[in-house]
Amino acid sequence: MDDITGGIRIRPGGLADAPIILDMLDSAVAWMNSRGNTEQWGTTPHSQQPDRVARVERYTTANTPFIAELHGTPVGALVLDSGPSPQMPIVPAEEPERYVRLLVSDRRYAGLGIGAALLDHAAEKTRRAGVELLRVDCWAGGGGELVAFYERNGFTPTDRFLSGTWPGQVLARRLR
Numbered sequence: 001m002d003d004i005t006g007g008i009r010i011r012p013g014g015l016a017d018a019p020i021i022l023d024m025l026d027s028a029v030a031w032m033n034s035r036g037n038t039e040q041w042g043t044t045p046h047s048q049q050p051d052r053v054a055r056v057e058r059y060t061t062a063n064t065p066f067i068a069e070l071h072g073t074p075v076g077a078l079v080l081d082s083g084p085s086p087q088m089p090i091v092p093a094e095e096p097e098r099y100v101r102l103l104v105s106d107r108r109y110a111g112l113g114i115g116a117a118l119l120d121h122a123a124e125k126t127r128r129a130g131v132e133l134l135r136v137d138c139w140a141g142g143g144g145e146l147v148a149f150y151e152r153n154g155f156t157p158t159d160r161f162l163s164g165t166w167p168g169q170v171l172a173r174r175l176r
Contacts, residue, residue, distance in 0.1 A: 008117045013065030013077060018057045020067070021077045022047045024104045025056070031107045039166070040139040040146075059102060066121060068105070068114050076105035076114040080122050084137060089161050090170055093133055098126040100136035119153045119173075127175045137161075140169035147171070 013021075025046040033043055046052040059065055059079040068076035079102040084090040100122055105114040126134045138146045140160060147157060147169050155171035162168070 007070060008075070008112070008114060009069045010066050010118065010121045011069065013060055013067040013079075015057060015060045017065060017067050017074070017077070018053075018060050020074045021056050021060070021065075021102075021104065022053065024074075024077060024106050025052075027107055028104055037142055039141055056102075063101060064125075066118060068118050070109060070112070070114075074106070075109045075112075076103075076118050078103050078118040078122055080125065084135070084170075088137060088163055088168070090137055090159070090168075093135065095133055096131045097133040097135055098122065098129070098131050100134070103136070115149065116153050119150075123154070123173060123175055132175050134173045134175060135170060137168050137170045140167040 025041075029041050029043070029045055032038070032040055046056065064080040066078045066080070067074050068078075078100060081099045081101045083092045083097060083099050085101065100119070103115055103118060105118075123134055126132075134155075135158075136150060136155065138150060140147055150171045151157070153173075155173045157169055158172050159170040160168065161170065
């Protein structure tokens with residue numbers, strides 16, 4: 001079932017969407033680097049890193065991906081899972097949860113509410129599954145802009161963590 005929010009159509013994703021997601025991730029790396037942020041995702045495009053290509057392909061086959069489209073053009077992606085990545089130093093919740101593994105939008109469409117629409121869609125899917133907890137982790141470096149984005153979208157910071165030298169923040173959104 002598709003969801004349409006503010007002209008943004010959200011559809012289920014699949015393996016055929018992996019190149020689209022990689023393009024969005026590559027453009028996000030370029031955008032972050034142009035702003036001086038080389039710590040969050042590094043400087044090498046995702047599509048040039050075999051482990052990241054494999055991760056995106058796994059996201060589209062083993063998890064629940066969603067693609068946001070505007071007038072038929074893919075403009076964002078979200079991957080939903082039943083818990084955090086086992087590779088991250090994050091404690092699973094003590095109750096059923098859904099976990100946002102990836103959220104990315106095409107920077108050419110910034111400011112249109114794509115990320116917010118995808119998060120609302122994930123919240124609705126979580127609620128419909130009878131689950132009351134939606135969590136996400138994100139980069140907590142820089143000026144905290146990404147943490148603030150999730151807070152504006154109904155999430156509350158819970159645990160901070162380090163993955164190597166990468167500072168992270170877990171956030172939770174209660175759904176009733």
